[in-house]
Amino acid sequence: MVVETRELRYFVAVAEELHFGRAAQRLGIAQPPLSRAISQLERRLGGPLLERNSRGATLTGAGRLLLGEARAALDAVDAAERRTRRATGGAPRLVLASKAGASVELLAKILDAYAAEPGSVEVEVILCGIGEQERLLRDGRADVALLHRPFDATTGLDSEDLLAEGQAAVLPAGHPWSQRPHLQMSDLPDLPDVPPLRWPRSDGSYPDGPGPELRDGAQLHQLVALGRGYTVLPESARAEQHPGVATVPILDAPQVTTVIAWPPHSRSLPLATLIRTATSV
Amino acid sequence: MVVETRELRYFVAVAEELHFGRAAQRLGIAQPPLSRAISQLERRLGGPLLERNSRGATLTGAGRLLLGEARAALDAVDAAERRTRRATGGAPRLVLASKAGASVELLAKILDAYAAEPGSVEVEVILCGIGEQERLLRDGRADVALLHRPFDATTGLDSEDLLAEGQAAVLPAGHPWSQRPHLQMSDLPDLPDVPPLRWPRSDGSYPDGPGPELRDGAQLHQLVALGRGYTVLPESARAEQHPGVATVPILDAPQVTTVIAWPPHSRSLPLATLIRTATSV
DNA sequence: CAGCGGCGATACTCTGCCGGTATCGAGGCT
DNA sequence: AGCCTCGATACCGGCAGAGTATCGCCGCTG
Structure with missing residues (x-):
């Protein structure tokens, strides 16, 4: 009568692979029981979740909706399991x-x-x-x-x-502007010689632009010190002094x-x- | 290897009833399989979730944690099922x-x-x-x-x-203050003759006090019209005129x-x- | 156009788990 | 001490879920 997490895991695997065979392999089961589980789920939920064709499958509207909801539900079940296990372990x-x-x-x-x-x-x-x-x-x-x-x-x-603070530009130490006491937001597009570094968005993709792509703070200071780009960080990042890197406060930057x-x-x-x-x- | 919603439903039932027999009855199964499912869950999560005694059971710390997490997870699974069923149905x-x-x-x-x-x-x-x-x-x-x-x-x-608005007192029409053009928050404790009506808190309980308890807006106007109490509502509630009920703006009420x-x-x-x-x- | 390959569905079988009944053991109350 | 309540255990039966074999469909290709 009620959806089990096993069914949701199966569905998410198929929805992500868009291929029953690969999904079954990922789940460590054979393909027929997966096919059966999905069609049972479809019967229970009142309609098709996937369109099958000879090259694989595509999601229907209801399938797309369920993919998001199922991921959230599985995360919640995982959270329950992990947090409880943590609480029982000593x-x-x-x-x-x-x-x-x-x-x-x-x-x-x-x-x-x-x-x-x-x-x-x-x-x-x-x-x-x-x-x-x-x-x-x-x-x-x-x-x-x-x-x-x-x-x-x-x-x-x-x-x-917890804490609100301004932001500062992080520039190569030898950059002509690195000695200025402060900058304005409107200065940034005109910053000579170096492009802005590109941080990933929340979905993991990167905005378009000329600068190198970044993953973490270690890369950041390396790239800036090498003169390959600049970026804008909360002021507290100034506390850590790095060689080859200068920070200049930006007076009108939005508070972080x-x-x-x-x-x-x-x-x-x-x-x-x-x-x-x-x-x- | 992974927790199933069935196990979480079973656990929530026991955690709420604190009694295996009653929980089993509520779930529509016999008591022995319920006992087995819970102890299997405890083995999988690494420690006891309930302390058994001859009068029933009580939750351990880990059990209390799991109860909250499991409710959230079951809600998420229910949501996935319901929303998807809605999306497939025509x-x-x-x-x-x-x-x-x-x-x-x-x-x-x-x-x-x-x-x-x-x-x-x-x-x-x-x-x-x-x-x-x-x-x-x-x-x-x-x-x-x-x-x-x-x-x-x-x-x-x-x-x-969407909309911020002030609040107004809702009084019986014949109340001595019902003709005043406005009130202050500090006036309310001194409001003669009628007690404040009591709304439920988010957990369903009621604050202590002399006034009658309320469940919805229909009761509200009845009770006010009968002179049994007063309350404070967002000003937009003034738009609906009810016989026997007067509304007076409260100048310094917090915005809703x-x-x-x-x-x-x-x-x-x-x-x-x-x-x-x-x-x- | 026929043959082949890939993919999902179906048929059939088996096994492990879930649920049921019967019973036991531990505490608490009288 | 004896009864009662409650959870645990033993044992059994049925079914659901997983595996193997195979089919049917479709697209590609020589």
């Missing part, structure tokens, strides 16, 4: 996700302050790639994350603001807010303490 | 949830404007009780909802503000914002059109 602990190379001193302050709280538990820090925090929270690999508005999406998460975010329904005591501690740092 | 349609008796004219404007859009689909309106919109969105019975900040929680939902909200990952074309239409009304 000492409870919290997992915090943060972008690699961001907010080092803020994070350190939060962790220190939390460790001093009564009843605090061990906090494991996952340093992840750009925009991955949301996914880690959704599938339960993390309990709480540090995000940066407006770059990271907080949709579907609870959050509290570091927020602490967590899945909306989770309200464990250690998590609440961590959030309270973080907001009062 | 003409696609959107389901909008709104509190019974709220924002009638705003809702009418939105629906009219959306119906005039090209490519609009049928919109079914569910008029639900106070604070039920969130649950309807979560388990897929609704696709989109109208909420009122700060009364309704928007945590875990995407939303756009009507927002349109939807589950964060759903991005179907009809939904996007409805949201765009609503925000531009």
